[in-house]
Structure formats: C-alpha cells, structure tokens
Amino acid sequence: MKPKQIYFKDVLHLVYPKEAFELPYFALRMTCPCAMCVDEITGQRKIDRKDIDPKVHPIDCEYVGNYGIKIKWSDDHSTGIYPFDYLRAVALDLTKTPFSEDCKHHHHGGPHHDHHH
Amino acid sequence: MQSLEKSLEQLLAKIPYAGKENLLEVDYIQKLEIDRKVVKITLRLEKKPEDSARIEQAVRESFMALPEVENVFFLYTKPKKTGLESDPGRIVPKKVSLLANFDKVILIGSGKGGVGKSTFSVNLALALKKLGRSVALFDADIYGPSLPMMMGLKSAKPTMTANKMNPLSRYGVEFISIGNLVEEKEAVAWRGPMVHQAVQQLLRDTNFSGGDYMLIDLPPGTGDVQISLAQLTEATGVVVVSTPQDVALIDARRAMAMFEKVNVPILGMVENMAYFSCPHCGKPIEIFGQGGAKKESEEQQIPFLGALPLDPDARIGADLGKPVVLEKPESVIAQAFFSIARELEKLVD
Numbered sequence: 001m002k003p004k005q006i007y008f009k010d011v012l013h014l015v016y017p018k019e020a021f022e023l024p025y026f027a028l029r030m031t032c033p034c035a036m037c038v039d040e041i042t043g044q045r046k047i048d049r050k051d052i053d054p055k056v057h058p059i060d061c062e063y064v065g066n067y068g069i070k071i072k073w074s075d076d077h078s079t080g081i082y083p084f085d086y087l088r089a090v091a092l093d094l095t096k097t098p099f100s101e102d103c104k105h106h107h108h109g110g111p112h113h114d115h116h117h
Numbered sequence: 118m119q120s121l122e123k124s125l126e127q128l129l130a131k132i133p134y135a136g137k138e139n140l141l142e143v144d145y146i147q148k149l150e151i152d153r154k155v156v157k158i159t160l161r162l163e164k165k166p167e168d169s170a171r172i173e174q175a176v177r178e179s180f181m182a183l184p185e186v187e188n189v190f191f192l193y194t195k196p197k198k199t200g201l202e203s204d205p206g207r208i209v210p211k212k213v214s215l216l217a218n219f220d221k222v223i224l225i226g227s228g229k230g231g232v233g234k235s236t237f238s239v240n241l242a243l244a245l246k247k248l249g250r251s252v253a254l255f256d257a258d259i260y261g262p263s264l265p266m267m268m269g270l271k272s273a274k275p276t277m278t279a280n281k282m283n284p285l286s287r288y289g290v291e292f293i294s295i296g297n298l299v300e301e302k303e304a305v306a307w308r309g310p311m312v313h314q315a316v317q318q319l320l321r322d323t324n325f326s327g328g329d330y331m332l333i334d335l336p337p338g339t340g341d342v343q344i345s346l347a348q349l350t351e352a353t354g355v356v357v358v359s360t361p362q363d364v365a366l367i368d369a370r371r372a373m374a375m376f377e378k379v380n381v382p383i384l385g386m387v388e389n390m391a392y393f394s395c396p397h398c399g400k401p402i403e404i405f406g407q408g409g410a411k412k413e414s415e416e417q418q419i420p421f422l423g424a425l426p427l428d429p430d431a432r433i434g435a436d437l438g439k440p441v442v443l444e445k446p447e448s449v450i451a452q453a454f455f456s457i458a459r460e461l462e463k464l465v466d
Binding site (some may be wrong): 001004005006007008009010015017019020058059060061062063064065066067069081083084 | 127130138139141142206207208209210211212213214346347348350351352356378379380381
C-alpha cells in the first residue's frame, strides 16, 4: 500500500492512515534491495556494515510508478528501488528488533539534521 | 523522551479531516511553533468557516490534554507551499512519471498472446472517443506491434519537431508504435535492457497532446515491458483481456499477480471471443467454453467489464485498419465495446 505521506527528515517517515514509521538512514541503506547489495539468487546480503558510512543520508529521491521510491544516497549509491511494501516490512522488522545500537547513534547525524527540537 | 513537537504531530495524526484522512496527511498544518507552554499553529484557511471552527476545537482539546501545553493559538493562511512542505531539511520524493499529461493511463494486458488484446485496445479507444473523451494509444508490444496495421497506418513514419516525435493520428486518436519506427524483423531480437530503453524513449520523446485517456497495449505475459511501464508511469490500472479457455485464464491470473506486486490496480476483466454467433441461425456458439473469465473475475472479486463475441467483422476490420466500432457501430460487438467503455468510465472516475 502506498503511504499517505513519505518524506525524509533525519529519518525516513512513512505515514499511513492508522500508523506511522520511522526508518533510520543507516538501516535503510543497509537493507537496499538492489542487485549490487543483495545476491539475486541466494538472497544473501553482499554489503558489509563496516563498508557503509554510518552517516549515510539521502540526497535525492524519486517515485517509481505506483509502488516504490528510488533513493540516491550520499555514498553515490542509487540503484535500489524500495517498494512501499518492502519499506513497511523493514520498518515493522525494526520495531521488533532495532537494527543495532550503532545505527541508533548515527541516524541523527548528517548535514540535514537541525537541532531545533 | 520524545520532543513536544513530535507528540503534537502524533496528536494531529489522530484528528480526522473530512472523515477519511487525518490533519497531518492533507497538508493542512502550515506551521507549528512552540514557545514554552504556548503552541502557535498556522492552519490552511478552509472554504467553510464552520469546518475551521470544528477543526480548531478538536486541535485545542487534543493539545490542551497535554500537561506541557497551556494555551493554543490559531493562525490562518491561504493554502500555498509553506510550512512543513518547504522545510529545507526535508526531502520529498519527486514525481518523475511519464505521460503525466493524461488524466488516466490504462494498461491493457493479457496472460497469453492471441486473445485479441490489440483489437480490443483499438476498439476501446475509439469507443471512448465516440463517448466524447480524448484518447491516445501507445503500442508497448515491442516484439509484435500490431497497432499500425489496425489503425490503418502501417507504413507511416512519425515526423519530428525539435528532437521529439509527433505521434501518428487516425480517427481522432493519437498513437505511436515501434512498428512505425523500425522494420518488422528488427525489434524481435532485443534483450531486456534495450526493451526498457525503447519503451522509455518512446514514452518520453513522443509529443502526445495529452487528454482524458492513454491506453497502453501491452505485450502478452509478465515481462520486461510490463515492469518498465509500471516503473515509468503512474498507471491508473490494468484491464485484463482473456478468452474463456482455462489456459488463458491461468496465465491471466499470473499477470494479475504481477500487477498487484507493482501496485497497479486491476480494474477488471474482459472476456474476448466469448461466443460465436452462428451466421445461419443467429444462435451463440460457445467455442472456448462458457463464462470462464466472468467466473474467474467473481472468484478474484474484480469487476467483470463485459464479454465480446468472436466476430469476423472485428478481425476483418483489424486487418484492414477499419475498426469495427467505426465501421459497424450498430453491430453486437460494437455495442459490447461501448458498454465496456462505459463500465470502465464508471470504474476510473
């Protein structure tokens, strides 16, 4: 299902009529579903968390048809299409088991963060 | 502990707007400022003052329930892109879909080939046209383009204006097909990425005038072209054409599963070649069995848009580039097309 609202501000915000999710950038970058990040046959993740900038953040984003978004990341990676259903599944997963402590620490990093809260 | 702003946003998300959506979703909140225990909220000015009053009351009650809030002030502004939407730290996904100058983009798909999908697309386009709509056609069947023949412009080549192609036009319907650009045998050897590029270029570089409907005649099955179109356009939905035969239905089911995956709504099913009217006694003869697509659509709970007979006139019309809807508008099959067009209009309006 397409979220009612979708935007990036410190984290990716997904707003549905009856629920809302926040996805930290690092977790989102790590779960990129593209063929460079995931082996298409085995489904195994090909990127290591050590290789991803903990302060990774989106610099651009486009809708893909009716079903997802394409994110251009600060590390120049831009081949991933994230279907809305996939984003929601990742978000639900994160609410059950937070991605890890280090991404919690870092998801407020990055030049887009403002400290008015 | 979460910030007060966050708590207030969550409260706003619980307040309904016009019954269905909540205040956060409708770009209603233009600005939200917090000065110690005072909240200043800028709202979009509503057309009806009683609506504003009702929302004001709901927001006040909900905010004042928080111990951190002592008072709430309301300001109003005319709707424009300010506040949350233009927040400099916020990235909103861009819309880059092609064919945006059409009100509705309808895909015409089928599970397998030979079910009469292109004949259907052409006649549906002309039926919608006769109902007063502006319609264009796009032949996405890269491997076996048949629109040029069916529209009676088989050897026509599109002209160019400033690096863009002008679509061909016949019977008041603009259309473009790869069949008008390359020789018949050339296109069939393309691989996936080339097909995607060809579709993208055709969509992007054709000067369609735009209008009410763009009908896209897909190749059969669930391949590269379908996925490309699902990525490049914001399709209103897909109409699945099937014959009553079981095989065609199994494939149609597979096609529908794929469209669900890419969030293209299935508008309905059409049963083509549903029966043959005996030219001698006029009785319908059900060559491929009876009502398969109708039964299937009931099972899948998707609308059944109508059944079309197997009619030699439709086939002859297609071969000669004289669509049956125009040539014999009073015939049973043409009337069935008009009825399907009207059903479709009800569904997408």
